[in-house]
Amino acid sequence: MSDVTSCLQAESLAGAIALGEARENERDAYRRHLAGCAQCVDDFGGEREIERTMRTVALARDAECWEPDLRGAVTQRRVQRFPRWAALGALAAALLFGLWIEQGRPPGPKPAAQSVAAFDARNASGTRAIAALGTQNAAHLEHRAESLAVGAAAPAEAAEPRPFGGEAALAAAVQNAAGPRASGTTALSVRVDASGRAVACIVTPGSGSAALGEAACRAAMGARFLPRRVDGRAVSGEFHDTLTLGKR
Amino acid sequence: MERVCQTGDSTATAQARTQALVLAYQVKLARYLRRMVGDAEVALDLTQDVFFSAYRTLSAEPSRELTGGWLYRAATNRAISFMRHKNVLRMLPLDRDVDVREWRIDERSAASVDLQAALGRLPADQSAALLLTSYAGYSSAEAAEILGTTAEAVRQRVCRGMRVLRKVMMDE
Numbered sequence: 001m002s003d004v005t006s007c008l009q010a011e012s013l014a015g016a017i018a019l020g021e022a023r024e025n026e027r028d029a030y031r032r033h034l035a036g037c038a039q040c041v042d043d044f045g046g047e048r049e050i051e052r053t054m055r056t057v058a059l060a061r062d063a064e065c066w067e068p069d070l071r072g073a074v075t076q077r078r079v080q081r082f083p084r085w086a087a088l089g090a091l092a093a094a095l096l097f098g099l100w101i102e103q104g105r106p107p108g109p110k111p112a113a114q115s116v117a118a119f120d121a122r123n124a125s126g127t128r129a130i131a132a133l134g135t136q137n138a139a140h141l142e143h144r145a146e147s148l149a150v151g152a153a154a155p156a157e158a159a160e161p162r163p164f165g166g167e168a169a170l171a172a173a174v175q176n177a178a179g180p181r182a183s184g185t186t187a188l189s190v191r192v193d194a195s196g197r198a199v200a201c202i203v204t205p206g207s208g209s210a211a212l213g214e215a216a217c218r219a220a221m222g223a224r225f226l227p228r229r230v231d232g233r234a235v236s237g238e239f240h241d242t243l244t245l246g247k248r
Numbered sequence: 249m250e251r252v253c254q255t256g257d258s259t260a261t262a263q264a265r266t267q268a269l270v271l272a273y274q275v276k277l278a279r280y281l282r283r284m285v286g287d288a289e290v291a292l293d294l295t296q297d298v299f300f301s302a303y304r305t306l307s308a309e310p311s312r313e314l315t316g317g318w319l320y321r322a323a324t325n326r327a328i329s330f331m332r333h334k335n336v337l338r339m340l341p342l343d344r345d346v347d348v349r350e351w352r353i354d355e356r357s358a359a360s361v362d363l364q365a366a367l368g369r370l371p372a373d374q375s376a377a378l379l380l381t382s383y384a385g386y387s388s389a390e391a392a393e394i395l396g397t398t399a400e401a402v403r404q405r406v407c408r409g410m411r412v413l414r415k416v417m418m419d420e
Contacts, residue, residue, distance in 0.1 A: 008404070015403030018410045019381050019388055043411055053414045057382040059359035068278045068292055070270050070299065 005033040007040055014044040018054045028159050031240035035189040038206030045185060046242025048167065161192035161239040164224040171243050173223055178215035183246025184208040186216050190241075192225040194234040207242070216243060262306040265314075270299050273316060276384065277323050283367055283379050284327035294330060298322045320380060321394045328372040366413035377405035378413075 005013070013030040016022040022030070027047060034041050044050060163170040175182065186208030191200040198221045203213035220239075228237030277298060282291035301322055302314055367375045373395070380391040381402065388399040388406070395402065 011407045012400050012403040014410065015405070015407035016388070018406050019403065021388060021403075044407065045414060049414070050410060053410055053417065054382055056359045056362050056413060056417065057378070060357060060363040061383050063357035063360050064279055066279060066282065066288065067275050068288075068295070070274045070278075070292070070296060071267060 005029050007033075007037065010034070010037070010040050010044070014040075014050055017047050017050050025159060028240075031160075031242070034187045034242045035202075035204055035240040038187070038204050041185060041187045041204060041207040041242055045244060046187070048171075049185065049242065049244045052244075159228065159237075161190075161196070161225045161228045161237045163220075163239065163241075164196070164226055167241055170220065170223055170241065171245070173219040174216045174243055175245050177219040178212055178245060181246070182212055182215065184212045185242060185244045186212050187240070187242040188213070188216050188220060190217075190220045190225070190239040191236070192227055192239055193236045194227050196225045196227045196234070198223060198225060199236075212245070258310050259307060261310060262303055265306050266299060266303040269302055269314060269319065273319050274299070276316075277319060280320070280379055280384055281323055281327055283364065283383065284324070284372070284375055285330055286364060286368060290330065294323065294326045297326055317386075317390065317394050320384065320386075321396075324376045324380070324394065328376070331372045362416050363413065366409065366416045369412050369416075370409055374405045374409045377402045378409035381406055 010030060010033045013022060013026050013033070016026055017030060030047065034044075034046065045053070187204035189202045189204070190198050193199050201217035201220045203217060207213070208216075225239060227234040229235070274295065278291050278295040281294045282288050285291055285294065298319055302319065305312060305314065367378070370378070376395060377391060380386045380394060381388060386394065388402040392399045392402045
């Protein structure tokens with residue numbers, strides 16, 4: 001196995017996976033690395049774990065409802081340019097009056113930060129900016145779709161065996177074998193012959209509890225796989241995966 | 249006389265073009281900056297700073313084409329230099345509590361609070377890499393250009409950001 005991926009390389013592979021930019025061979029390289037490196041299993045988690053973590057960023061972005069409106073403020077600013085210390089003053093004010101802000105700020109200028117109050121659009125009703133926002137979101141989605149398409153353009157040749165029904169099916173089988181309350185992360189390597197049968201299973205030492213590892217291998221040995229294919233011919237190969245159970 | 253008219257024209261053009269940029273990018277940039285610095289007031293101030301410098305650039309070079317990347321670069325630089333100065337204020341005891349409360353009120357989303365908690369623990373260059381890509385929608389190569397580094401480095405920074413975020417989510 002050409003297993004020379006260092007932890008630093010694994011880090012950038014994990015970053016590519018997080019961004020949806022990883023090609024299939026990069027994902028394979030990442031899985032192979034995790035199969036031999038409990039530290040990275042702990043630090044980064046498997047692919048689905050990374051994707052789940054990154055979903056938080058997308059959720060936070062979509063939940064965003066702050067729509068400041070600065071139109072006209074920039075030309076105003078030409079007259080009323082205030083120095084850097086004023087920004088720090090504004091921050092101090094924001095901190096000191098945080099409680100007050102929380103209870104709903106009454107209209108009128110804000111003490112100690114008058115220069116900021118002129119531009120403050122925190123309470124602006126969102127309607128004005130919605131049109132602009134709509135197009136921005138569309139542009140954003142387009143952008144994501146583009147980068148996802150790049151990922152999907154990777155070669156179709158399966159470099160490694162895959163569980164029948166996908167990794168999610170295997171994860172479900174493992175959860176089933178380990179019991180509904182089982183949780184934790186485990187990395188495993190499964191040797192799959194040309195007919196798609198699992199012939200051996202190894203858990204990465206140090207990843208997850210022994211009980212979880214045992215259950216994962218039990219499930220993997222009972223699972224069906226699509227064998228590795230080279231030039232259209234089924235050959236034996238090795239499947240690597242990192243499973244996280246029970247969280248969220 | 250001729251000259252005066254021309255100056256007036258280019259000022260008006262610069263103003264119109266700046267307004268177009270404001271319209272297209274104000275919400276994006278303000279949100280990005282608020283995530284970076286963790287404070288809405290400061291974010292607004294810095295956002296304006298960015299548009300003001302766009303305005304000055306357009307006034308000086310009317311033929312210049314300013315892209316979203318240009319604005320994000322200006323925003324990132326301002327956020328990073330602000331964060332350096334802000335460390336002085338970190339000593340204020342209220343800091344973190346107020347930040348978190350404010351975020352809850354604004355978004356009422358656990359994801360939002362998780363993300364902000366993670367960003368609060370990250371160095372600015374890692375926050376910027378994480379936000380420019382998965383938040384603002386740039387690819388690692390585009391983000392690298394904005395940050396003046398390589399796509400490889402951006403991916404590594406994203407990974408470090410992701411690790412901290414993962415930890416925050418597991419700890420709660």
